[in-house]
Amino acid sequence: MSNNESQNPDPVIAATKPCLTSLEEGKRYFWCTCGRSKMQPFCDGSHAGTKFRPLKFVAEKTEDVLLCACKHTRSAPFCDGAHNNLQDTYEEASAEEIAAMSDAKLIERDASNGGKAMLDGGAYVLSPDPVRDEHKGTLSWQTLIGAKDGAKHLSLLRLSTAPGTSPWMRYENSDTVMFVVSGTGSVDIEGKSFTVGPETGVFVQAGEAFCIHADEPITIMATICPQSEKPSWPDGPNGAFNAAFAERRVGVDHDKAEVMADRFFQILVDEQVGSKEITQFIGEVPLSRAAFHRHLYEEAIVILSGEGMMWTEQCRAPVKPGDIIFLSRRQGHSLECTDARGLRLMGAFYPSGSPAINY
Secondary structure, three states, X not given: OOHHHHHOOXXXXXXXXXXXXXXXXXXXXXXXXXXXXXXXXXOOXXXXXXXXXXXXXXXXXXEEEEEOXXXXXXXXXXXXXXXXXXOOOOOEOOHHHXXXXXXXXXXXXXXXXXXXXXXXXXXXXXXXXXXXXXXXXXXXXXXXXXXHHOOOOOEEEEEEEOOEEOOOEEOOOOEEEEEEEEOOEEEEEOOEEEEXXXXXXXXXXXXXXXXXXXXXXXXXXXXXXXXXXXXXOOOOOOOOOOHHHOOOEEEOOHHHOEEEOOEEEEEEEOHHHOOOOOEEXXXXXXXXXXXXXXXXXXXXXXXXXXXXXXXXXXXXXXEOOOOEEEEXXXXXXXXXXXXXXXXXXXXXXXXXXXXXXXX
């Protein structure tokens, strides 16, 4: 081993954010592993004399991706959020950023627009109003995010069930990812019963019929992908349960929480229970204001506890428990927690991945 190699055992952190990169299907790329390249995220030969060698890969399809620039990813060459743990605190808004956005317009809820506070790029904050609910038997529901709201991939519905058993429902071509906000009971998927309580995630595969048994009033946020707002109403199950994923319920488990500096999140529903399109997570935000950032996914957020402010380029809107936030793909934003007790939220997004990945 040369002296240069022994003195430089670790890669240089080229940046603490990934590089947004356009790949072309079938094209060969050389990703920089040493962090020294001036052509990030790709190699320029600066690894010469070190132990590092570039990682060669061929793009599987033409798409925009986030390639790692901190060189600590475990999913090379792609970002896996490892940059968030290279410092003690999650990246917060700088004094310069705060000053630049000080004139952001405070947006109030608009009753004529379904109670939305419309932000930049079609993003919005919504305070649901039960008056807008539709009803069938013990079930009440309301579409909070859908195609008419500017969403392209997700629908978010609030399902409310009185004590008893709801009608059976089915989304023929869409997966359903449920999150129990309050109440206890069970979700029956094609004759398989799963006990649920607050902060339980449940996955229902496309084509499977399901119903809700409520021991007490239950409120559920249901994310549908591909977006669909109207299920069919079968008389009951037809035996279509996919036994390859026998366990569909996921509860909060602090031992499974993933750390992002001084924040944490836990994935509830993902491919481990069969959900290949949607990722659902629960997270906590301390008293802070995140640095302005973007995601390559479309996202629905439900505020569970705590208060704060959602910032976009030129607008801001307060958030409180029960509020819904919609963020389109690539929409720049910053969520601020103004509550000393912290802010707790549930998020669901498409395409699936990690909520730690942003740019």
